Amino acid sequence: MTNPRTLTPNRRQTLAGLAAAGAALAAPAVHAQGATEITFNYPIAVGGPITKIIDGYCEDFAKANPGFRVKPVYTGSYQDTLTKTLTAMKGGDAPSLACLLSVDMFTLITEDAIVAWDDLPGSDKGWLDSFYPAFLENSRTGGKTWGVPFQRSTVVLYWNKDLFREVGLNPDVAPASWDEQVAFAQKLTKREGEQTTRWGLQIPSSGFPYWLFQGFTTQNDVRLMNPEGNQVVFGDPRVAEALKYWVDLSVVHKVHPPGIVEWGTTPRDFFERKTAMMWTTTGNLTNVRRNASFPFGVAMLPAGKRRGSPTGGGNLYVFKQANPAQREAAARFARFLTTPERAAQWCIDTGYVAVSPAAFETPALKAYAAEFPPALVARDQLPHAVAELSTYDNQRVTKALNDGLQAALTGRKQPAAAMGDSQAEAERLLRPFKRG
Amino acid sequence: MPRLRPATRTTLVAWLLLSPALVLLALFTHYPAIATVWRSFHSTPRGARPAVFVGLENYEAMVADPIFWTSLANTGIYAAATVPLSMALALAMALLVNAAIPGRGLARLAFFTPTVLPMIAVANLWLFFFTPGYGLIDRATSALFGWGPTNWIGDPQTALGAMIAIAIWKEAGFFMIFYLAALQAIPPTLYDAARVEGASRWTTFRRVTLPLLGPTSLFILVNAVINGFRLVDHIIVMTRGGPDNATQLLLTYIYEVGFRFWDTATASALTVVLLVMLGLLALIQFAALERRTHYR
Numbered sequence: 001m002t003n004p005r006t007l008t009p010n011r012r013q014t015l016a017g018l019a020a021a022g023a024a025l026a027a028p029a030v031h032a033q034g035a036t037e038i039t040f041n042y043p044i045a046v047g048g049p050i051t052k053i054i055d056g057y058c059e060d061f062a063k064a065n066p067g068f069r070v071k072p073v074y075t076g077s078y079q080d081t082l083t084k085t086l087t088a089m090k091g092g093d094a095p096s097l098a099c100l101l102s103v104d105m106f107t108l109i110t111e112d113a114i115v116a117w118d119d120l121p122g123s124d125k126g127w128l129d130s131f132y133p134a135f136l137e138n139s140r141t142g143g144k145t146w147g148v149p150f151q152r153s154t155v156v157l158y159w160n161k162d163l164f165r166e167v168g169l170n171p172d173v174a175p176a177s178w179d180e181q182v183a184f185a186q187k188l189t190k191r192e193g194e195q196t197t198r199w200g201l202q203i204p205s206s207g208f209p210y211w212l213f214q215g216f217t218t219q220n221d222v223r224l225m226n227p228e229g230n231q232v233v234f235g236d237p238r239v240a241e242a243l244k245y246w247v248d249l250s251v252v253h254k255v256h257p258p259g260i261v262e263w264g265t266t267p268r269d270f271f272e273r274k275t276a277m278m279w280t281t282t283g284n285l286t287n288v289r290r291n292a293s294f295p296f297g298v299a300m301l302p303a304g305k306r307r308g309s310p311t312g313g314g315n316l317y318v319f320k321q322a323n324p325a326q327r328e329a330a331a332r333f334a335r336f337l338t339t340p341e342r343a344a345q346w347c348i349d350t351g352y353v354a355v356s357p358a359a360f361e362t363p364a365l366k367a368y369a370a371e372f373p374p375a376l377v378a379r380d381q382l383p384h385a386v387a388e389l390s391t392y393d394n395q396r397v398t399k400a401l402n403d404g405l406q407a408a409l410t411g412r413k414q415p416a417a418a419m420g421d422s423q424a425e426a427e428r429l430l431r432p433f434k435r436g
Numbered sequence: 437m438p439r440l441r442p443a444t445r446t447t448l449v450a451w452l453l454l455s456p457a458l459v460l461l462a463l464f465t466h467y468p469a470i471a472t473v474w475r476s477f478h479s480t481p482r483g484a485r486p487a488v489f490v491g492l493e494n495y496e497a498m499v500a501d502p503i504f505w506t507s508l509a510n511t512g513i514y515a516a517a518t519v520p521l522s523m524a525l526a527l528a529m530a531l532l533v534n535a536a537i538p539g540r541g542l543a544r545l546a547f548f549t550p551t552v553l554p555m556i557a558v559a560n561l562w563l564f565f566f567t568p569g570y571g572l573i574d575r576a577t578s579a580l581f582g583w584g585p586t587n588w589i590g591d592p593q594t595a596l597g598a599m600i601a602i603a604i605w606k607e608a609g610f611f612m613i614f615y616l617a618a619l620q621a622i623p624p625t626l627y628d629a630a631r632v633e634g635a636s637r638w639t640t641f642r643r644v645t646l647p648l649l650g651p652t653s654l655f656i657l658v659n660a661v662i663n664g665f666r667l668v669d670h671i672i673v674m675t676r677g678g679p680d681n682a683t684q685l686l687l688t689y690i691y692e693v694g695f696r697f698w699d700t701a702t703a704s705a706l707t708v709v710l711l712v713m714l715g716l717l718a719l720i721q722f723a724a725l726e727r728r729t730h731y732r
Contacts, residue, residue: 079696083695083696086698087695107698110482111482111698112482194584195584195585196585197569205590205679206590206675206676206678206679207676207678257568257585257587258587258591259587259590259591259679260587260589260590260591260678260679261587261590262563262567262589262590264563265563265564265567268567269567269569272570274569274570393697395696395697396697396699399692402678403678403680403681406678406679406680407679407680409679410590410591410592410679410680412592412680
């Protein structure tokens with residue numbers, strides 16, 4: 001199917017064609033031409049509001065585009081979705097379209113799984129250039145666009161205004177620099193004898209500490225990888241310096257819990273007033289808005305040498321196993337999802353950042369932002385944002401960094417030594433990809 | 437068609453009756469095992485590059501990988517702790533709820549509940565039990581011993597222990613059911629006889645109850661050992677093998693290498709190690725222990 005010269009349909013296509021013909025005969029009025037149906041793997045663990053939104057998009061799309069249908073399949077976490085999608089692909093049954101992490105781009109290219117959007121029918125340069133450059137950084141390599149930004153986020157700082165007031169800080173001003181972050185956190189940390197009953201700041205480090213850590217490294221003015229995805233600089237002194245700042249928050253300043261901080265329970269710690277400030281994804285915005293029983297603020301991450309945060313979240317990818325009609329359907333659907341109006345509504349409903357500047361110019365999003373200004377923080381941070389760590393053999397290289405970070409945060413290794421070890425491991429993993 | 441000789445016919449019928457089981461076994465047990473060994477001697481196919489024969493290269497890389505050794509050591513600790521502890525706890529609970537105590541039905545239900553819960557639900561439950569500061573465990577230790585907040589699953593010192601505790605909590609109730617059934621199958625006449633002889637409660641337990649629980653114990657042991665290597669769902673949910681591989685077991689590492697890194701060759705080599713280990717353990721169990729177990 002990957003060979004465009006092959007005009008003879010293979011057996012599966014023939015069978016699918018027969019099935020479609022059967023369906024067409026049975027219901028000639030509905031499927032006059034036999035609709036092209038594509039499968040769309042979408043990462044969601046449980047049903048709920050987001051499932052309904054996606055279902056709604058698929059229905060609206062079918063109405064607006066007769067002859068094309070999208071069948072969403074909800075496949076769990078991002079990690080599960082990647083696993084399921086690649087396993088299905090190896091069995092010859094890949095979905096036509098999937099929403100996967102932007103950082104999986106190199107993995108998908110190595111597996112020869114996806115096609116670039118530039119070559120698809122119905123896609124054009126104007127559309128592909130309409131997204132925020134910060135989001136495209138992780139979607140392009142080798143002059144081609146492999147992913148279309150859809151469900152994107154960045155890291156932001158949330159703070160509890162009540163607690164700021166309680167300790168005599170201005171409740172409307174977040175820390176703007178690394179020094180202020182420590183100073184504020186010191187004021188906010190509450191101790192009773194030996195025990196800390198409230199932490200000043202919490203930054204999650206379970207599972208994917210590298211993502212939060214990229215906030216620190218960007219602020220310390222260092223980029224962790226090159227655009228080709230075959231070189232990392234974990235061993236750079238500025239990286240160790242950034243890590244030392246994170247470690248010192250708990251070891252020296254004692255304003256941050258020691259050891260590994262759980263990603264999943266950090267928002268809850270914030271709601272329970274166990275921490276006065278937290279770093280987490282903008283994707284948590286709607287969650288915090290619903291569950292915080294106190295006034296809260298959202299701000300860009302504090303600046304070190306500069307402001308900075310990684311982008312994150314999911315892109316849309318088209319799979320090579322899709323036939324030309326399915327590829328066209330995928331391209332149409334992606335354009336449909338990323339129209340400014342729809343991107344704006346998506347941002348309002350979920351808290352994810354709308355992917356194009358045009359979306360922020362829509363009346364709906366302007367009205368929402370006037371009523372709830374935190375919705376704009378992530379966008380305003382985008383000019384300072386960098387691509388999330390993504391390289392060839394991504395999962396392994398990321399693990400090398402994660403292990404080093406956790407070793408330093410749990411006190412097993414000194415920051416510089418830990419990053420040196422991560423660099424050595426990453427060098428070893430990336431060697432095969434440097435030969436070109 | 438000539439009539440088959442009775443002996444031939446019996447053999448044929450036997451094979452026919454066996455064939456469904458044989459086919460299933462070959463398809464789902466033997467073929468995957470052999471395919472795994474085969475793949476462990478080949479490179480990982482990627483995109484357009486097919487797999488090529490590489491001999492022992494995957495095994496050499498595995499032996500040079502420090503995470504492999506960490507996961508092997510962790511697996512040893514995990515199995516060595518969960519197997520005896522969950523069995524002992526199961527027996528203690530079975531003895532307790534077999535005796536005439538008030539609220540017996542409720543206690544049985546409580547002990548068995550963890551078994552019914554899916555492991556993923558268990559993991560999410562314990563994530564909150566272990567939350568530093570206000571989680572159930574920290575509240576209990578602070579009320580009882582005045583301990584400060586402990587980051588149970590975020591500290592390499594305690595993370596593996598925390599995972600072991602969950603596995604035991606989950607397993608013991610299940611094994612208790614087998615012990616309970618076995619206890620109730622012991623003829624009361626034996627206890628009557630022991631009482632007539634004037635045996636103490638401890639002697640009765642050691643000389644009557646325990647030997648008669650032998651076959652059940654062997655059955656539970658086999659299951660516990662298998663689960664000691666297999667029960668890792670909560671680790672994948674709670675720590676993903678972290679922090680810094682402190683809770684990385686052989687099976688979680690196989691999953692990570694196979695389905696996150698897509699390095700099927702190395703994952704196959706790791707699986708062969710697990711297969712050999714389990715095979716050896718099964719041999720030891722059946723050869724050494726079976727002889728010392730009373731079935732009558």
